[in-house]
Amino acid sequence: MPSFPSFDSELAAVWPRLRRFAHALARNPADADDLAQMAAEKAFKSFDQFQPGTRFDSWLFRICRTSWIDTLRSQSRRAAHEAPEALAESVGYDPVPGTEAAIDLAKAQSAMQRLPEEQREVVALILIEGFGYRETAEILDQPIGTVSSRLARGRQALLMMLGEGGQDD
Amino acid sequence: MIDDEEFFAWLDGELDETAAVRVAAAVAASPELTRKAEQHRHLAAGLRRAFSDVMEESGPAPRFGSAQTVDFGARAIEPARRRSWLGAPQWAAMAASLAVGLVIGAQFAQRDNSPVRIDDGLLVAAAPLDEELDTRLASAPAAGPTRIGLTFRDASGRICRSFTDSTTSGLACRESDGWRIRGLYPAAEGQQGDYRMAAGENSRLAALIDETIAGEPFDAAQEKAALEAGWR
Numbered sequence: 029m030p031s032f033p034s035f036d037s038e039l040a041a042v043w044p045r046l047r048r049f050a051h052a053l054a055r056n057p058a059d060a061d062d063l064a065q066m067a068a069e070k071a072f073k074s075f076d077q078f079q080p081g082t083r084f085d086s087w088l089f090r091i092c093r094t095s096w097i098d099t100l101r102s103q104s105r106r107a108a109h110e111a112p113e114a115l116a117e118s119v120g121y122d123p124v125p126g127t128e129a130a131i132d133l134a135k136a137q138s139a140m141q142r143l144p145e146e147q148r149e150v151v152a153l154i155l156i157e158g159f160g161y162r163e164t165a166e167i168l169d170q171p172i173g174t175v176s177s178r179l180a181r182g183r184q185a186l187l188m189m190l191g192e193g194g195q196d197d
Numbered sequence: 198m199i200d201d202e203e204f205f206a207w208l209d210g211e212l213d214e215t216a217a218v219r220v221a222a223a224v225a226a227s228p229e230l231t232r233k234a235e236q237h238r239h240l241a242a243g244l245r246r247a248f249s250d251v252m253e254e255s256g257p258a259p260r261f262g263s264a265q266t267v268d269f270g271a272r273a274i275e276p277a278r279r280r281s282w283l284g285a286p287q288w289a290a291m292a293a294s295l296a297v298g299l300v301i302g303a304q305f306a307q308r309d310n311s312p313v314r315i316d317d318g319l320l321v322a323a324a325p326l327d328e329e330l331d332t333r334l335a336s337a338p339a340a341g342p343t344r345i346g347l348t349f350r351d352a353s354g355r356i357c358r359s360f361t362d363s364t365t366s367g368l369a370c371r372e373s374d375g376w377r378i379r380g381l382y383p384a385a386e387g388q389q390g391d392y393r394m395a396a397g398e399n400s401r402l403a404a405l406i407d408e409t410i411a412g413e414p415f416d417a418a419q420e421k422a423a424l425e426a427g428w429r
Contacts, residue, residue: 039259047255068258133247155240155245160211176206183241
């Protein structure tokens with residue numbers, strides 16, 4: 029693995045974003061920190077599989093997302109978080125009042141948690157992390173059309189839950 | 198007619214130029230779509246702002262370089278890379294140590310006389326090695342398998358000693374609570390128990406020593422003085 033020694037520096041550059049992504053996926057800060065650390069560890073162990081010349085952040089986020097799904101599965105909680113599509117739609121009509129106040133982290137995390145898993149990860153990657161649709165589709169191993177439709181549903185649901193998140197900007 | 202997915206793709210800059218112009222015109226012509234675009238821009242900005250707190254409070258990234266020093270794999274390892282256990286979050290040190298432990302577990306399964314043990318998640322010298330590191334001068338090798346090689350200080354002033362026994366060689370540095378293993382390597386074929394290995398004939402150990410050492414190795418008098426001072 030010729031680029032092995034650069035793992036630490038690659039990770040250091042992405043670490044704050046990896047933590048942010050983990051916080052967007054996980055239910056609470058403790059789970060999020062565990063997730064980020066687990067993802068970093070797994071990435072380190074499989075760094076020889078990283079293709080030099082490709083995006084390290086995408087690769088790392090993919091590992092993070094896979095780790096999260098594994099965690100959910102191992103905790104047998106996935107069913108509760110993978111609402112069927114019809115139910116997912118109804119999240120948009122959740123009676124939590126929209127607010128004009130700025131979104132704080134707790135509120136944002138809480139709203140993210142109310143999204144079905146497959147919408148949450150798309151929202152996290154595109155709206156929070158700023159990945160493009162194609163990169164997101166590659167990270168999630170899903171067609172772009174699927175990413176696009178999940179994103180649309182997810183952000184509509186978030187708008188219902190959070191309002192615009194700050195009229196001042 | 199602009200459907201939601203196309204509208205959001207436009208908002209996210211994902212449409213090609215032709216489609217983007219068409220959607221932009223439709224949005225400009227529709228107060229409803231203009232309002233929707235504003236709402237969703239605000240929402241996305243609000244989300245990013247909320248989660249930016251997480252980034253700001255991020256401590257230093259965990260470092261894994263140390264674990265590389267105990268990779269028993271056959272592939273060539275590039276030496277001369279800073280392997281800092283210092284300043285890394287404790288969990289990182291623990292994770293690296295545990296990785297070491299796993300390797301050791303595989304390597305030394307069923308071995309009662311392993312030179313190392315896991316203590317509270319950290320890899321430390323086990324009793325016989327610990328005692329050798331505490332009491333043995335390189336110039337006065339014991340009858341047992343353990344040999345002490347170089348003694349020196351690292352950049353933070355800790356005293357470190359290289360060692361080898363019948364199957365392994367490594368580097369341990371003195372912490373307040375004992376000898377912490379910094380690196381551990383299988384003894385090369387035909388070199389088992391050869392005390393010279395601890396002085397640098399194992400190339401990976403030599404690289405680790407080279408990475409860790411600050412200044413020159415102790416001479417016999419300095420080594421003796423350090424022993425008498427309790428390796429402080």
